[in-house]
Amino acid sequence: MLWLADFFSIFLLPKFNMASYHFNSIEKNWQKFWAEHQTFKADNHSKLPKYYVLDMFPYPSGAGLHVGHPLGYIASDIVSRYKRHKGFNVLHPMGYDSFGLPAEQYAIQTGQHPAITTDENIKRYRQQLDNIGFSFDWSREVRTTDAQYYHWTQWIFIQLFNGWYNKANDKAEPINDLIKKFGAEGNANVNAVCDETIVFSGSEWNAFSEKQKQTILLNYRLAYLSDTMVNWCPELGTVLANDEVKDGVSERGGYPVERKLMSQWSLRIAAYAERLLQGLDTLDWTESIKEAQRNWIGKSEGTSLKFYLASPLTPPQGKQEPSDVSMVEEEELWYATADKSKYRILKDFALENRRNATNEEIIIWEALRNNQIENVKFRRQHIIDKFIADFVSFEYKLVIELDGLIHSLEDNIISDEARTLVLNELGFTVLRFTNEEVNSNLNGVLGKIKSYVNSIVPSTPSPMEKGMGDEAKKSQGECIEFFTTRPDTIFGVSFLTLAPEHELVAQITTDACKAAVENYVTLSKNRSERDRMADVKTISGEFTGAYAIHPFTKTLIPIWIGDYVLAGYGTGAVMAVPAHDSRDYAFAKHFNLPIPQVVEGGDISVESYDAKEGLLINSDFLNGLEVKAAIKKAIEKIEAEGLGKGKTNYRLRNAIFGRQRYWGEPIPVYYKEGVPYVVEEKDLPIALPEVDKFLPTETGEPPLARAQNWNYNGHAFETTTMPGWAGSSWYYLRYMDPHNAKEMVGIEAVNYWQNIDLYIGGSEHAVGHLLYARFWCKFLKDIGTVPFEEPFKKLVNQGMIQGTVCTTYIYSYKNHVNEILKCAVAVDLHSQFKSGNSEGVIKIIAAQIGSSITDCQYVNEVNVPFEFFAAAVFEDSEGLKKWLSSAGNSVSHLIIGSDSKFQVKMETGKMSKRWHNVVNPDDICSQYGADTLRLYEMFLGPLQDAKPWSTQGIEGVHRFLKKAWRLFHNHTNEDFAVSDEPALKAELKTLHKTIKKATEDIDNFSFNTSVSAFMVCVNELQDLKCNKREILEPFIVLLSPYAPHICEELWHLCGHAESIEKADWPVFNSEFLVENDFNYPISFNGKVRFNLNFALDLEPLAVEKAVLADEQTIKYLEGKTPKKMIVVKGRIVNIVI
């Protein structure tokens, strides 16, 4: 193919075709010219209006660019070039999102440093991009893997760490201000987005140890360390964000993902939930992307609501006391006072100790519990710092220890003296008693406690006493809290459902139901996330035997558990209204529970009526109200009675920010006594260290733990790295000021360029990248780094260019001499095999191979390169066999279809190395030229639509360029020939029609239609035999954004020394399109029969008269009188008979 083209260009064309269109040399020349003249360099100090066009920068994968990548880049390039013609100072940069998993996976397999792989891939990408002639300002290139770049990614992390979200001002503020406030007045009046509401005074804050302060501050910081349930992917050895997990497997690689509790860096994106939601309304994005973000943020407004239990809580196990603090609160309390790094272990020990209490311990506890001694509240087996105290009172800062107890690991190592010392340091007094004392002289022991308690004044509530606040005391733990968006349906509640994991399940379950409930809980625990997701239809649950009291009707409501209720959302409990919620309805039907209707509408005997419309019935004080009004009234009543509060829930979770990976930005954090600190800004960047292997350590720590001297002034560095989206969340800012060594972006640069006028990229980033980048932008606005709140004003999603995926299936079989062989088989056999008809498959294979087959097994499916196939069939069987064997699938036979051709299953799918269907744009460029590729990709259809790649039609576009070229050249000898004669009216009309269309189409991103307008223009000019400069020069300016090389060449042939890029966009003049008359379509009852020409200034009445007088009209009227006549000036005439 190639050699033929070369042959013609070298030997034939120069001889006979002096000036034909040699795209290869033309394109190379101009690409060189643009690079040498820095034609597309953007100026930060221009007086011109600015226009910022951005493409989503690519991850430089090993497969190189495929024809799908440039689609969006071509569109943005057209807009950039157009805007330059229109007199804008255009910023159109490109870079690489070069941290990522594939390079690291490759590094693990080969030992090759990811930086090397990445560098090679970038070189290849750059070459491919250059071939297409983009007008990028390469002097501004950024790479997320550059230390000069991730310096500032780390800097942003530090700002997040040093920031907290002040709800009062609805913005992020410096943590130092918060610390000052804590010191002055405590946190009672701080309205922050934080994890826990610990209340302390200013003096208490000042009395806290450094460690305690830091622990509390972590609850406020926007970048924080916490124990979170994460999506752990063992195969990849890392955690994944929610949007990186699809259907229980990793989006990249498709490996299973499990839920795991880990200490992780997270970003408090949820603080910005409302602003992220509100901001969407101001954006020029497609509705579907905005909707996807709204769903992801998942705002739901409703109310919290308490149901009191009908009977007091029964202890689930003999030894566990009725608690006035629920287990959750107890755990939170532990967490507040415990050493976080040891918390997980300690918690288990504490629970274990409680369950296995010694006799002496039980004796003391029976005396201390329920405020029996001097009304002092004691807790048992409570975690303080690294220790588990046997008994503790926070008000009196008193710890009571019994000797002879089995302590936790740490306790065994550290002596009792040391324990006492540390506890004293924390402000506690320790009283020690031996088991013998307790057994022989309990009264003496209690007396000592009493006299101590009476000797001191109890302290005001401390942070440790969180959970002992008024609210907890009032509730007395005997209620269950719910969240509902439909408080109006409160009278339709016929049962309550708790998640199987709900904390109260064990405590409320009656003995009669205990076995079944425990069984069910175990069952749901063992069901993996994936099973639970896959199996949505099966309804399951158990009755706990317990009842709650309806807050208004005071009737008894049974409490069930069911795994359709998620522990992680709301309160993990649902007030079930089966008549008006489809899931509750299904549950009620399945277990035969009542379905009382409280909103009019629908047919409750068939299905639930979920619509938020209708009048309330059977609902006491809500009767007769519309749903909306009823919701309002119900909330008022619930709040008035102290049963709950109007509340807004968001589905948006805080973003986990750490990855147990090597190839990412190091998190600029070090640990001092287990407390995280950020490094000083002057020490940035913290460069990614060298490691011997890119794998976790033997002890399971991330790869960075392998690095030598991985510490900061002797303090160990964080070993996790940032996730892939860190670098891409702010890269658009760095382009504005890419070489600034002092700041991430200078204020002057960001004030000039502002936010992005046009952002083009794939819709696969709908929630991930676009949401995170918006979050960071809002944060950067809060801290004064950028002057705008939304980074991307207008977003256009280009559709994916899909490839063809060809699949064949491999079977292995044994022949008559017991040899094991393999054959590749057509699709129809595979479907038979799958449906269990292996007998039939064996028969067909045997018939083809011509021998008896004793055994036949399906082995796997193999994707075959598309280039082997013309149209789902394959004739070169030896070639295919060869390819299969080179891909590791040696086959002895191909099973041929009835048409004696080998058939392959063909589907459209993603273009990827994996499917062997990547089409390289370089091939198109060398065969047809970059201009043809650019025009063709635009001509394929609307930018936003997904389309399978095919080269049919590319000839037409190429032909068009050749035609355009010929307009400038003499027909006989092909010399350049443009005339300076004035243009004719018809020629000007064609030109201005095209100016109008091309201008409007770019503004509407309708690039396919403007390509067709150019074709129409060239066809018309060709018919007019037009070679006039007055027409052709403006025309190539119009065409140049699409096909810059050929236009640049023609522009210079026309005698211009400067780049066509500097030419002004032609101005449309409507005068040339003015028509004096119009060929009216004359229709009868809406059917067009013929046309009549009238002057356009002829009034409708006159047109009507003239039409009626026409003999054709008379013919079609067939003697009837028209009932009505419509004349639309310049459009149509319709006669109603």
Next chain:
RNA sequence: GCCCAGAUGGUGGAAUCGGUAGACACGCAGGACUUAAAAUCCUGUGGCUUCACGGCUGUGCGGGUUCAAGUCCCGCUCUGGGUACCA
């Protein structure tokens, strides 16, 4: 299930405001030039019907509004994308 987008010739698609459906291109058929091929150019090309003029029909399906509907409204079917026991 829910949300969003869409459905037009053999194919990709056009019709931006309710006003001649199928622009432009591919493919196909026929022709010109040529020893031949390539390249280029010309003609035709939704379906049915007719020697022809023409007629009928036609934008996923069924209704409706209108002088006029691919376009607006109601009810479906199917396809693509997103999302999910979110209370």
